[in-house]
Amino acid sequence: MNTPEQSQLGKSSAYVDTYDAGLLFPLPRAAKRAEIGVGSTAPFFGADLWTGYELSWLNLRGKPQVALAQFTIPCETPQLIESKSFKLYLNSFNNTRLADAGEVKARLRADLSEALWRGQAPGASMGLNLVLQEQFDAQAVHELDGQLLDRLDVECTHYTPAPELLRADHDAPPVSETLVSHLLKSNCLVTGQPDWGSVQIRYSGAQIDQAGLLQYIVSFRNHNEFHEQCVERIFMDLWTRCRPLKLAVYARYTRRGGLDINPFRTSHPGALPPNVRSARQ
Template identity: 75%
Template sequence: MNTPEQSQLGKNSAYIDQYDASLLFPIPRATKRAEIGIADEGKGSVPFFGADLWSAFELSWLNTKGKPQVALAHFTVPCETPNIVESKSFKLYLNSFNNTRFADASAVRDRLRSDISEAVWRGSDRPSTVGVRLVLPEEFDREPVHEIDGLSLDRLDLECTHYSPAPELLTAAFDEAPVSEVLTSNLLKSNCLVTGQPDWGTVQISYSGPQIDQAGLLQYIVSFRNHNEFHEQCVERIFMEVWRRCKPIKLTVYARYTRRGGLDINPFRTSHPSALPPNIRTARQ
């Protein structure tokens, strides 16, 4: 089983510029899910739906004449996959396209879909595919920038004293009528599980049920500030702790993290089947 410590994170790495799918480094989701009480066992038996939305801003290859081509790429990785791909290995893998010739953009897209699908579904008895969409230069101007919708928790003037996850801060009004709210914050920050480098994010929490105390929720989001965990793991931890402590009828947690190394990762988890949000970057991304 691959562990984060075995990856290329925090290590000097040779940049391979010829195609090499073996650079992808899958890490099982099950270990970190077990920490938050999810007995996944790699079978997709998780108490939520959703996906990880990746965007790659540094994708290039050569056409058959050796002329460089560029594109943006959007990836959709279902949360049921038994593995995530460690982000540095993803970057090294994309770099391996730089001096490799492909017939056209469709061939690049198909190769990306095949390789990433194999990595994230490795070990599964029912593998599927990931979504891959390339955005070519003539479409760049149609890539929007938009902030996540909702009522900003950051408007609250309050004292923050917890900088490691503190689920005890989460409370809800169980004796009052249920509400439906969409709440956001730009104050989500966590750190890379291996290197400790900061990861900056915006989070949206949509729910129906007992009204969640907004001050406590913001303090809880801030409490991730010194926490070391990958993006996907942080969002699943937030989802499970809000779900258990505030007992909403419906819950969705969506975070958009700023890019590093030309990649951003945006996990989306929801208690009920729903359409994925459009993969639209925020101003900070």
């Protein structure tokens, strides 16, 4: 079983520029989920929405091609892909001759599906879309919708996750709200490098105290954990502390190494949010 310490994170890496699926480094989700009280059946659905901004290959005449790649990785997969290995893998296409974008997609889909489901029969399928050059101008930039928590003038004293800051008024009538903050920051689990993000919390149920919620989001500032794990921790803390009837947590992190990761977790199945980048991405 792979561990984060065995990955290429924080190590000097040779950049392989010919196709090599073996560069992908899957990591099991189960151990970090066990830390936050998630058993064999998770109380959430969702996916990790990745965008690769640095995808390139050669056509059969040796001419470089470029595209954006959008990946939708179901949270049901037993593995996640460590992001530096993902970057190294995508770079391995750089000097590889391929017939067309269709062949690129086929290789991406096959390699990633194998890594994500390694050791298990494949379940939910991975989504994949290539945005070609002629489609670049149609790509939108949009901030997360919702009431901005950052407007609140709060004192912040916690910089590691403090779920005790979360509270909800169960004596008042239930509400439905969408709340947003751009003050989410955590650090890479292995290297400690900063990860910057925005988070959207959509819920129905007892009204969550907004000041405490903002202080809780800020409390991730010195926390070391991967993007997907932070979002699941936020979901579970809200789910257990505030006991909403419905809950969805969506974070968009700024890119690193040409990749951004945007995890979405929801208590009820439904449509995924559109993978539209924000200004900081």
